[in-house]
Amino acid sequence: MTPARTTVISLIGLAVLVVAPLVLLAILPQNQAQFWTSNILGRGLVFGLIALSLTFLATYGGFISLAQMTVAGVAGYTVAVLTQGAVPTIVGGLPYALTIPAGLFASVLAGLLIGAISVKTRDIYLLMITLALAMGVFRFVETNIAWFNGYEGIRNVVGPDIFGLSFRSTYVFYYSVVASCAVLYFGILYLVRSPFGLVLQGIRDNPRRVSALGYNVGQHRIAAFGVAGFIAGCGGVLATIYNIGISPGSIGLGASVNILIISVIGGLGHPIGAFVGSIIFTVFDTFAATIYDRERFNTLIGLVFLIIVLVSPDGVVGLKGRLMALLKPKQAKEAKSP
Amino acid sequence: MSAVPALRLSHVCRQFGALRAVHDVTFDVMPGERRAVLGPNGAGKTTLFNTICGDFPPTGGSITLFGDDITTLKPHHRTRRGIGRTYQTSLLFNGLTVLDNLYLAVRGVRPNRFSFRAPKATDPDMIAARTMADRMRIAHMLATQVDQLSHGQRRQLEVGMALASGPKVLMLDEPAAGLSPGDRPELLKLLKDLPRDLTLVLIEHDMDVALPAADIVTVMKDGEVVVEATPDKIESDPVVQAIYLGGGH
Structure with missing residues (x-):
């Protein structure tokens, strides 16, 4: 797909997200429209942002990291620890105007640190080392009461007011999320055309040649994890505000694997897959208990994951290409026959 | 002497x-x-x-x-x-275009090689990459993804990339x-x-x-x-x- 075509399709997708709340208000009662706007689309996009950080690393660098939820959690915990009004007060006293940038700064640092630790590894070894780091942070947070309030986590992180409007308003939250997603998504499309982005794709294809051209492979890899850390941090801050707090469960094994599942469902071939995957995942995560069995809703999510991976290993985004490939020989055969 | x-x-x-x-x-x-x-x-x-x-x-x-x-x-x-080099088996960036491959080769020895700013068509390094493609007779394939090239074209690009860094x-x-x-x-x-x-x-x-x-x-x-x-x-x-x-x- 050409960059121009990608941009057009992305802009159409963005337009759909912008008008979706209005359409929902037109066809559903107000409380249901708000539920779909906030709990399905809004929440889906927030986790899509965290998945976007993984998709960025995987699509352009070939790095699969299981620590992206941890990096998001670092941002979320930084905001929760520092913010005025959070319960319990750990440091507190600071407004969101300072704690959110601090959270993003911390997530970039965490990303850079994970990138530096894992700089020599690839494939399954990268997956394992990032999983180990994620579980280490999870256990540390869960058992540390003085800094993170242990298992209970930190509550009452309600979010800032934006131009006098509360972040708790469904539509303020939703459009803040959409704006964040748009800026970061189009930022990635721009970044991958820069020398940094091209080198990253070069590392994916052939790290030895990248080095032979004069580039420092390790430096670019670590920087990529830093960029992904910023993206995950944005998702982490929004997720913390959405959940009105953060607890260790939100950075545990299940949450970390969910980000990978979201990315695989959507497809690791293009950043848009992160959002497609996260909205599908959120729909099933929300309704699976109702339509199947409350006790076994994970089975349904697992089945959906299995079907998508079997039918299209490139995820939902790759479905079109697979359908076209299936139809083409048939069309050619029909054209040949008299 | x-x-x-x-x-x-x-x-x-x-x-x-x-x-x-x-x-x-x-x-x-x-x-x-x-x-x-x-x-x-x-x-x-x-x-x-x-x-x-x-x-x-x-x-x-x-x-x-x-x-x-x-x-x-x-x-x-x-x-x-x-030092510029080629490999016995072409080591190219298959997911990128011919122009991107040559641009990376030109850019690798520049002091400002690490950059987050996307180059314009008039960027001197972009122009140098096009000139090298012309010299290697692959200028008509600038927008072609490298995995679509024939073996001979891949060898030409390989040599072009080694020369591109001067x-x-x-x-x-x-x-x-x-x-x-x-x-x-x-x-x-x-x-x-x-x-x-x-x-x-x-x-x-x-x-x-x-x-x-x-x-x-x-x-x-x-x-x-x-x-x-x-x-x-x-x-x-x-x-x-x-x-x-x-x-x-």
Whole structure:
């Protein structure tokens, strides 16, 4: 797909997200429209942002990291620890105007640190080392009461007011999320055309040649994890505000694997897959208990994951290409026959 | 007058466990010299290349580039100091276009190589990449993704990428490998047309490409240099004949 075509399709997708709340208000009662706007689309996009950080690393660098939820959690915990009004007060006293940038700064640092630790590894070894780091942070947070309030986590992180409007308003939250997603998504499309982005794709294809051209492979890899850390941090801050707090469960094994599942469902071939995957995942995560069995809703999510991976290993985004490939020989055969 | 060698190898060794892939190799390549490295399969030619370029740092000896010791430098530092190379099997960025590959090659030795700013069409490095594509006769394929190229086009791009960084020492590892007989004279012309101040080290099995392009030939066997001579003497050298035709003949 050409960059121009990608941009057009992305802009159409963005337009759909912008008008979706209005359409929902037109066809559903107000409380249901708000539920779909906030709990399905809004929440889906927030986790899509965290998945976007993984998709960025995987699509352009070939790095699969299981620590992206941890990096998001670092941002979320930084905001929760520092913010005025959070319960319990750990440091507190600071407004969101300072704690959110601090959270993003911390997530970039965490990303850079994970990138530096894992700089020599690839494939399954990268997956394992990032999983180990994620579980280490999870256990540390869960058992540390003085800094993170242990298992209970930190509550009452309600979010800032934006131009006098509360972040708790469904539509303020939703459009803040959409704006964040748009800026970061189009930022990635721009970044991958820069020398940094091209080198990253070069590392994916052939790290030895990248080095032979004069580039420092390790430096670019670590920087990529830093960029992904910023993206995950944005998702982490929004997720913390959405959940009105953060607890260790939100950075545990299940949450970390969910980000990978979201990315695989959507497809690791293009950043848009992160959002497609996260909205599908959120729909099933929300309704699976109702339509199947409350006790076994994970089975349904697992089945959906299995079907998508079997039918299209490139995820939902790759479905079109697979359908076209299936139809083409048939069309050619029909054209040949008299 | 004693000029500083472009490349000086002093007792260079490279071992992989008990295997001596390169052993006690010593020679100088003077600025502007064209040197061919010949030898049978397994002679250690490509390992020697990888040792010079830093992919496999030497386990013994030293390497200097224009008088500077580069023995322990990483590959990207050696490239920045003026070594450009190709690989026996083309190592290209298959997911990128021809233009992107050449642009990365041009950009790799620039001080501002690490940048988050996307280049415009008028960027001097972009223009240099297009010029190189023109020189390598692949200008009509700038927007083509590299995995769509034929073998011959991939070899052309490979050489173009090595030249794009403006190296002082160019190292070509079997540039004619896999080329059709019709493409070889073109490659030879390209090699002969290279600027005379560019130092060239060439591994090549095809004598028809290697000998006309070289000023001096180094023959290796079992990781060691066995003969060093001018191209006109090399074919009649009894040691070379023994290596290529077998010792008993």
